[in-house]
Amino acid sequence: MAEGGAGPGGGESLLFLTDDQLRKGIEAMFFAYRGFTADPDRILERHEYGRAHHRAMHFIHRSPGTTVNNLLSILGVTKQSLNRVLRTLIDDGLVESRVGRKDKRERHLFLTDKGTALERELSEAQRGRMRSAYRAAGPQAVAGFRQVLEAMMEPEMRRQYQTLKDAGA
Amino acid sequence: MAEGGAGPGGGESLLFLTDDQLRKGIEAMFFAYRGFTADPDRILERHEYGRAHHRAMHFIHRSPGTTVNNLLSILGVTKQSLNRVLRTLIDDGLVESRVGRKDKRERHLFLTDKGTALERELSEAQRGRMRSAYRAAGPQAVAGFRQVLEAMMEPEMRRQYQTLKDAGA
DNA sequence: CTTGGAAAGTCAACAAGGCTGACATAAAAT
DNA sequence: ATTTTATGTCAGCCTTGTTGACTTTCCAAG
Numbered sequence: 001m002a003e004g005g006a007g008p009g010g011g012e013s014l015l016f017l018t019d020d021q022l023r024k025g026i027e028a029m030f031f032a033y034r035g036f037t038a039d040p041d042r043i044l045e046r047h048e049y050g051r052a053h054h055r056a057m058h059f060i061h062r063s064p065g066t067t068v069n070n071l072l073s074i075l076g077v078t079k080q081s082l083n084r085v086l087r088t089l090i091d092d093g094l095v096e097s098r099v100g101r102k103d104k105r106e107r108h109l110f111l112t113d114k115g116t117a118l119e120r121e122l123s124e125a126q127r128g129r130m131r132s133a134y135r136a137a138g139p140q141a142v143a144g145f146r147q148v149l150e151a152m153m154e155p156e157m158r159r160q161y162q163t164l165k166d167a168g169a
Numbered sequence: 170m171a172e173g174g175a176g177p178g179g180g181e182s183l184l185f186l187t188d189d190q191l192r193k194g195i196e197a198m199f200f201a202y203r204g205f206t207a208d209p210d211r212i213l214e215r216h217e218y219g220r221a222h223h224r225a226m227h228f229i230h231r232s233p234g235t236t237v238n239n240l241l242s243i244l245g246v247t248k249q250s251l252n253r254v255l256r257t258l259i260d261d262g263l264v265e266s267r268v269g270r271k272d273k274r275e276r277h278l279f280l281t282d283k284g285t286a287l288e289r290e291l292s293e294a295q296r297g298r299m300r301s302a303y304r305a306a307g308p309q310a311v312a313g314f315r316q317v318l319e320a321m322m323e324p325e326m327r328r329q330y331q332t333l334k335d336a337g338a
Numbered sequence: 339c340t341t342g343g344a345a346a347g348t349c350a351a352c353a354a355g356g357c358t359g360a361c362a363t364a365a366a367a368t
Numbered sequence: 369a370t371t372t373t374a375t376g377t378c379a380g381c382c383t384t385g386t387t388g389a390c391t392t393t394c395c396a397a398g
Contacts, residue, residue, distance in 0.1 A: 017303055022296040023231070024334055025303070025315065026205075030224075031326040032318035033202050034245065036195075050383055055199075062192075068347065076203065081385055083348065105346040105393045127191040133320035134186055134194070137313065144306065144313025146194065149201035151302035157200045165193055219354060237375065250356055252376065274365050274374040 039125035047118065052077075052085045057111065057119045060095060062164065065108045067100070074160055094118060208294035216287065221246075221254045226280065226288045229264060231333060234277040236269070243329055263287060 040054050059074050060066060068086070072079050086109070089095040094115030100106035111119055134142050153161060209223050228243050229235060237255070241248055255278075258264040263284030269275035280288055303311050322330060 017300050019296060022299045022303070023292070025299050025311070026227075026292075026295055027231075027330060027333060028315055028318040029202065029205050031330045032321040033198065034326055035322040036198050038323055052384060058195075069345085077384080078386065079347070080349085080387080084384075087348085100346095103346085103394070107347075123192070123195075126195055127188060129321060130191045130194050131186050133317050134191070136320040137316040140309070141313030141316040142194070144310030145317035146197055147306040147310040148302050148314035149197040151305040152201040152298060153204040154207055157203055161196060161200045164196060221355060238373095246355090247357060248375075249358085249377080253355075256376090269374095272366075272374080274363095276375070 035129065036126070039129055040122045043122055043125055049088075050085075052081075053089060054122055056082065056085050056089060057094065057115060058123065060109045060111055061116070061119045061123070064110050067106045067108060069106070071109065074164075076157075089115065204298065205295070208298055209291045212291055212294055218257075219254075221250075222258060223291055225251065225254050225258060226263065226284060227292065229278045230280055230285070230288045230292070233279050234267075236275045236277060238275075240278065245326075258284065 037051060041051065044050060044054055055075055056071065059071055063070070068079065068082065072082055075082060086095065086097070090097055092114075093112055096110045096112050097107045098110065100108060137145070150158060150161070206220065210220065213219060213223055224244055225240065228240055232239070237248070237251070241251055244251060255264065255266075259266055261283075262281055265279045265281050265284075266276045267279065269277055306314070319327060319330070
């Protein structure tokens with residue numbers, strides 16, 4: 001099985017971390033991320049949207065009623081950039097923006113039925129690939145995959161991720 | 170490679186793959202990739218370059234003397250797009266382009282000393298984060314990480330990755 | 339109550355880096 | 369001699385980042 005050393009005996013950790021091993025990890029991230037986005041990208045192209053629209057829809061679906069500011073901190077882009085994407089989604093009737101009841105400065109975002117349909121199409125494609133990869137690698141590998149990814153995040157993003165993760169669990 | 174079922178009780182594979190588990194994997198990829206590129210991005214900004222320059226330098230460093238066409242198929246962009254980046258790197262004296270000895274149509278690409286220095290700065294930052302993540306997660310997790318990523322790649326990119334992986338091993 | 343600042347969102351304009359299409363050159367292959 | 373291949377270049381477009389300036393709303397201090 002894959003080099004890894006692995007097995008029972010974590011003392012090997014140091015041997016393991018040659019620059020070459022690290023480089024392979026870096027390239028694996030690079031190529032895998034391309035695969036990760038490939039299926040949604042093909043669908044988005046047909047609908048004349050981009051990855052930015054997908055990201056917005058994903059997190060609105062994930063946390064319905066979230067505010068623009070919330071979304072900004074999750075996506076890590078400027079509000080102007082997000083706003084452009086959001087505007088086309090609203091104009092096209094995929095997203096609904098409701099003025100806050102308590103604080104009228106806020107806009108609460110929801111997917112419409114049409115938006116929900118596209119989000120499902122996109123996420124089903126993406127989950128399909130993830131499912132195959134998980135099946136091919138096995139449960140133990142999946143646990144390791146998640147551990148390494150989590151350790152790779154910036155602390156602030158890890159907090160965002162944990163919050164989302166816990167909310168959904 | 171990891172026998173599909175893995176671990177004690179391969180029967181868990183199916184239970185495991187709820188949409189919620191898959192969604193967490195998707196979000197983990199999203200947030201982790203941001204961390205993955207964060208350090209190089211900061212360095213690149215100081216040098217007035219972008220991620221595209223980093224990618225080109227990485228693979229030229231990885232396979233010195235590679236041709237433009239080779240690089241194109243690895244990076245998966247158009248020649249016009251790559252050329253823009255390559256031209257600035259050549260003009261700035263980070264990359265050298267030598268006419269092929271055997272086939273004079275080809276250009277073989279090399280990092281200059283200056284290019285090597287910047288590449289090292291970038292890759293050291295990136296390896297630093299990868300190393301911490303690997304250490305935090307442990308050798309077994311690393312093996313799983315690599316297995317899942319590999320399974321997630323498009324077949325063509327997996328071939329590219331394997332070739333590079335083997336060449337360096 | 340009013341006023342001044344902070345917060346949320348919007349509009350305008352610019353830059354990086356993808357893309358396509360058209361075309362030029364040199365070298366290799368037929 | 370002709371065609372194909374490898375590379376480079378110009379022009380122009382699109383998406384999605386950016387900053388700066390502005391409006392509306394809220395809240396808190398006077």
